[in-house]
Amino acid sequence: MKQFRNMAYPYIVWSVIMIVLPMLMILMYAFTQKGNDVLTFRFTIENFLKFFSDPIFLDVLRRSLWVALLTTVLCLLLGYPIAYIISQTSGRKKILLVMLITIPMWINMLVRTYAWVGILQDKGLINTLLGYIGIGPLPLIYTDFAVVLGMVYNFIPFMILQIYTSLSKMDKSYLEAASDLGANKVESFIKITLPLSLPGVISGITLVFLPAVSSFFIPKMLGGGQYVLIGNVIESQFLTSGNWNFGSAISLIMAIIIMISMYITKKVDKTGQKEGGR
């Protein structure tokens, strides 16, 4: 075993350079400010104060969390039945359905989102069709609806695939036992299928919530520049205003919020598994 352990060193070096170091740099930037000519930087918590003392930034944070939560809930509500249906099919049909979910993911996310711009525009596909039957034009693009739609569309495969995997790993003999013991379909779903698919649901939630809360180009393209989420604020700090310190501070705040929410979902996961009788 020992000689194998040595083989891990390159990976450790790699992850230190690519993960740990950048994290430390963000930490460093977040707690410093550009100084004067004598001292190139100074330590401060000003960046954090600036964020928390401004109602507009807090509002952006609240809205980002809300949009991400809404996206996650919608992905779960839509994704679970789809995953369940796929897991009930077999053979070629199953492969085909899984392919249909995965194929769009081969296309770059930016391109897929851009396609929605064309569909939702004031003179886009939907409004043109509505125009033929005398309705509209409806304001579709640059609204909350467009942003949430774009997010659900982009992130739902992560939810479906996670739940599908845990559903198809499920041991079918549990269900047979349940029906032997007189449980109807609804009962056996609630008591067996649902708890056993919970790990998939949890990782699905994590995989949807994380990108949704930090996404910046979906709100930018489908919400217009006026739809600002926390990711957009971070982006503009780095690319437009060049204030890396403030940008890093916001990133750090986000990282902490995400860690807390991961911790909570982990807890839920554990209690869920206990209830599942494992």
Added chain:
Amino acid sequence: MKKLIAVAVTAMLLLTGCGGGGASSEDAIEKYGSDTLKVYNWGEYIGESVISDFEKEFGVKVVYEVFDSNEMMYTKLQAGDAYDVLVPSDYMIERLMNEEMLQPLDLSLIPNISNLADGVKNLPYDPDNTYSIPYFWGSVGIVYNQNNVDAADLEAEGYNILKNEKYADKIYMYDSERDSFMVAFKALGYSMNTQNPDEIQAAYEWLMEQRKTMNPAYVADEVIDGMINGNKDMAVVYSGDAATILAENEEMGFFLPNEGTNLWSDAMVIPANAENPKLAHEFINYILTYEASMDNSETVGYASSNQEVLDELSGEGGYFEGNEAYLPRDGYDKDEVFEDNQVLKEQLTQLWIKVKAGGQ
């Protein structure tokens, strides 16, 4: 035998390949020290065959990269990336000059400088072309749908038409603090380089109020497709993009408000850490030729820095004849050029985020 023929054919192909047009890469290495040129330019900012023609003529290879904003370019430059030619805007050139990130040009290597258009001579940030040679220039104005927008309103209200509730939900603003604050400053009759805190606050309130009453869409390059398709009735647009919109959609007109506008220019510079400055001079000289300037300006729609091309495209029978957006307004005293001011810029950026995030 077959092998021999194959070798012979390959050799012949190679020979003709090199001898066909222009110089070979060996010639280039001998003349310039290297046969690779790294150019960093704006996206969608060059003619279709400019790069390939340059490569053929001088036997070199051009590595061509693009950026979306001056700030993005600056960030990459600061990270230590080495380019031979950059095309930043006026205020960014000023900043790069102040920070000693550019090298002075050897004008004897750029004889085509005599082709420069009158409008881009003696520009305030670099009057003697010590560091920069103009590439494109223009202004910022309002593109409007002539069927839906009353020309009398435009004439009477200027930039304040962007706050006329008759046109609520029907306007695009440009998603950058520089351009949006320019509109607000000018609408209020201030200089766009003002540092007066009261004036900055007033402009911020102007934009905030506009956002609440007008529900404008803040977009960048999407404005081009958006206006060509007629999605909105009015938009704040860069003159070259406006020229493209007008050429594609006859319903659209272009208006430069009397309150003044931003006269801008983008120019070619050679950064201090360029690896191949000699070839960079050759490239800058090449861009100023009639052929390259023509290809650039006709494709992209921005006003050329070459006087002959400018005259021909806007003149009788030219591609942009009668297109109000192509030729920049010259010599109007309320038009201004952006000055580099880091403190002001940072301040406007933060205010702009608040405008965008506020009122939701």
